[in-house]
Amino acid sequence: MKELTPKQIVRELDKYIIGQSKAKKAVAIAMRNRWRRQQVSGYMRDEIMPNNIIMIGSTGVGKTEISRRLAALTSAPFVKVEASKFTEVGYVGRDVESMIRDLMDTSFNMVQREKEDEVIELAETLANERIIDILFPEKNKNDSSVSEDVQERHARTRSRLRKKLENGDFEDNIIEIEIEQETISGMQVLGPIGMDDFGMNIKDMLSNAIPKSKKPRKMPVSEAREVLIDAEAQKLIDNDEVIRIAKERAENNGIIFIDEIDKVVNGNGGQGPDVSREGVQRDLLPIVEGSNVNTKYGVISTDHILFIAAGAFHISTPSDMIPELQGRFPIRVELDKLKTKDFIKILTHPKSALIKQYVALLEAEGVNLEFESSSIKAISELATEVNTKTENIGARRLHTIMTTLLEKPLFEHPKLGQKNIKITAKYVKEALGDIVVDQDLSRYIL
Numbered sequence: 001m002k003e004l005t006p007k008q009i010v011r012e013l014d015k016y017i018i019g020q021s022k023a024k025k026a027v028a029i030a031m032r033n034r035w036r037r038q039q040v041s042g043y044m045r046d047e048i049m050p051n052n053i054i055m056i057g058s059t060g061v062g063k064t065e066i067s068r069r070l071a072a073l074t075s076a077p078f079v080k081v082e083a084s085k086f087t088e089v090g091y092v093g094r095d096v097e098s099m100i101r102d103l104m105d106t107s108f109n110m111v112q113r114e115k116e117d118e119v120i121e122l123a124e125t126l127a128n129e130r131i132i133d134i135l136f137p138e139k140n141k142n143d144s145s146v147s148e149d150v151q152e153r154h155a156r157t158r159s160r161l162r163k164k165l166e167n168g169d170f171e172d173n174i175i176e177i178e179i180e181q182e183t184i185s186g187m188q189v190l191g192p193i194g195m196d197d198f199g200m201n202i203k204d205m206l207s208n209a210i211p212k213s214k215k216p217r218k219m220p221v222s223e224a225r226e227v228l229i230d231a232e233a234q235k236l237i238d239n240d241e242v243i244r245i246a247k248e249r250a251e252n253n254g255i256i257f258i259d260e261i262d263k264v265v266n267g268n269g270g271q272g273p274d275v276s277r278e279g280v281q282r283d284l285l286p287i288v289e290g291s292n293v294n295t296k297y298g299v300i301s302t303d304h305i306l307f308i309a310a311g312a313f314h315i316s317t318p319s320d321m322i323p324e325l326q327g328r329f330p331i332r333v334e335l336d337k338l339k340t341k342d343f344i345k346i347l348t349h350p351k352s353a354l355i356k357q358y359v360a361l362l363e364a365e366g367v368n369l370e371f372e373s374s375s376i377k378a379i380s381e382l383a384t385e386v387n388t389k390t391e392n393i394g395a396r397r398l399h400t401i402m403t404t405l406l407e408k409p410l411f412e413h414p415k416l417g418q419k420n421i422k423i424t425a426k427y428v429k430e431a432l433g434d435i436v437v438d439q440d441l442s443r444y445i446l
Contacts, residue, residue, distance in 0.1 A: 006032045009073065016069050016352065018345040020062050023333045026053055027070050030306060030331070037304070038252065046303070052288065052328055054261070054318050055310040057335030060394020063310040067257040076253040077107035077246075083309075084263040086280050096283045099256055100293040100300055107250035108297060111242050119236040120229070127228035131221060132161050134175045171222040178214040179227060243297050254305045258284075262311030265320045281322045288328045338387075338394050343380035346395050354398055358406060365414045367421060374425035379405065382432055405431050 004012070006028035013024045030051040037048045055063045064080060071078030079102045086096050116123075136157060164170060219227075264280040287293070290303035309329060318332055338346075347355050355371055362369040383397045405428060409421050 003035060004032070004074070009070070012073050013066065013069055016350045017062050017065055018342050018349060019338070020066065020335050023055055023062070023066055023335050026051075026331050026333045027066060027308070031070060031074055034253065034304075034306065049290075050304055050306045051331050052307040053309070053331040053333060054329045055308065055333050055335060056313050056318065057310070058312050058314075058337065058392050058394055060392075060396040061335045061338055062395070063335060064257065064259065067255065067308050067310075071255045074253070075110075076255050077103055077110060077250050078255045078257070079103045079106055080257040080259060082259050082263075083261045083280065083284075083311075086264070086283070096280070096287050097293045099258075100287065100302060100305075101295045103254045103256055103305070104246065104250050104295045104297050104300055107246040107254065108242065111246040111249065112237065115237045115242055116230075116233045119233050123229045123233040123236060124225075126232040127225055128162065128165055130177075130228050130232075131165060131170075131175065131225060132158055134177065135165075135170065135173070136161055165221075171220065173221050174218055175221055175224055176216050176218045177224050177227065179217050180214055180231070247297060247300060250305070251301050252304055256305060256307050258307060258309040260311055261309040261321075262313045262316050265311075265313075265316040265318075278322060281325050285322070285325050285328070288325065337392070340377075340380045340384045343383050343395070343398060344376055347376050347379065347398060354402055358402065362409070362413065362421070367409075367414050367419055369409070369421050369423070371423045372425065375423045375428050378425040378428040382428070401432065 006025065009028035009031060010021075010024045013028070017024070030053060033048075033051055037045060040048065055066075057063055068078065068080070070076075079099060081099045081102070264277045264284075266277055287302050288307050290301070292299045292301055294300075307329070318326065318329070347353055350356075355376070359369045379398070379401055383401055386401070387393065387397050405423070408431075413421065
């Protein structure tokens with residue numbers, strides 16, 4: 001994890017997320033406390049628990065984005081799960097332990113990619129040598145009876161081939177390579193809760209026990225090189241070390257974002273059609289408070305994984321959660337509702353702002369897309385109006401509006417000779433005015 005102070009974390013988050021300063025501050029402190037804990041020695045290090053957070057706010061206000069950007073910023077393994085997809089033990093569905101297995105899978109893939117990057121140059125060299133072996137097979141390579149002159153001639157030929165290969169002279173040549181493939185093509189295990197994960201574990205164990213078969217395939221050198229680089233990289237990587245690092249990273253830096261936590265909370269005094277809601281909470285409790293979960297990589301401790309729960313809590317409140325689970329989320333942050341001024345900033349300020357994305361898309365066609373400040377204000381006002389009249393989906397409303405607004409330019413351009421498109425306030429009102437007025441259309445289109 002990068003050694004960023006809380007203020008630095010907030011500044012980085014500000015580049016992508018508008019407003020929500022309280023939520024940003026809460027997650028920044030939680031992440032810094034993680035780093036602080038790792039500097040503590042002795043028994044106290046194990047005693048310091050993570051500052052789990054509950055984010056309260058309507059959809060589209062930035063709950064998921066804050067968590068996702070935080071994980072990317074700190075290079076932490078991150079998974080998003082929906083609480084409503086889990087069911088109490090005894091019901092058909094996913095069990096809560098599957099989120100830990102998903103986190104470990106993510107961590108393993110992250111570390112594996114890092115290790116591949118470390119050996120990629122050597123892997124590329126080895127892959128090119130394998131290609132040369134295919135283009136110019138050395139039948140007498142290990143034959144001691146071959147004269148030195150012949151060996152030198154072969155070496156010179158390989159050297160010339162190597163230079164030609166580096167220059168890209170053989171990229172379109174078709175060669176035949178052997179590709180390893182799994183002997184078990186697929187497996188499905190049907191049964192009670194958690195059997196989908198169990199099935200995958202069985203598949204992994206059998207795949208390791210049964211040798212992989214090799215299948216010859218013909219392809220251009222350019223494609224074969226990528227396949228061979230990947231194969232050589234896998235040979236160079238110590239898989240046990242990858243698992244060790246991935247496990248340590250998941251246990252100490254992992255972030256699990258539990259969305260729609262309010263969907264497993266009864267806000268009507270426990271009366272409702274879903275009898276498993278409280279059961280899901282009780283199943284979540286040991287995971288959040290700290291337990292050991294079996295995965296295909298070994299046992300994973302959840303003691304120091306950071307859990308960020310989120311929900312709209314329109315019907316229920318965090319206090320409706322079972323008391324034991326409430327206590328495991330000591331930090332509660334209510335996110336602000338987005339206003340017109342927020343939409344204006346969302347459209348323009350972030351590094352990957354929506355307007356910047358559409359400008360980049362049309363730039364690929366050689367078309368310059370320009371938005372007047374008045375048009376940005378008009379779009380933002382329409383987003384606020386539609387969110388007020390219909391379901392409030394926060395910043396996601398901007399995506400639906402922009403898609404509808406730019407449908408014609410995206411479909412028709414590039415037009416011959418027309419390299420500039422200017423979006424004005426008048427253009428916005430003409431394109432969307434009638435839809436906004438008609439609430440039925442707004443519900444279906446915007």
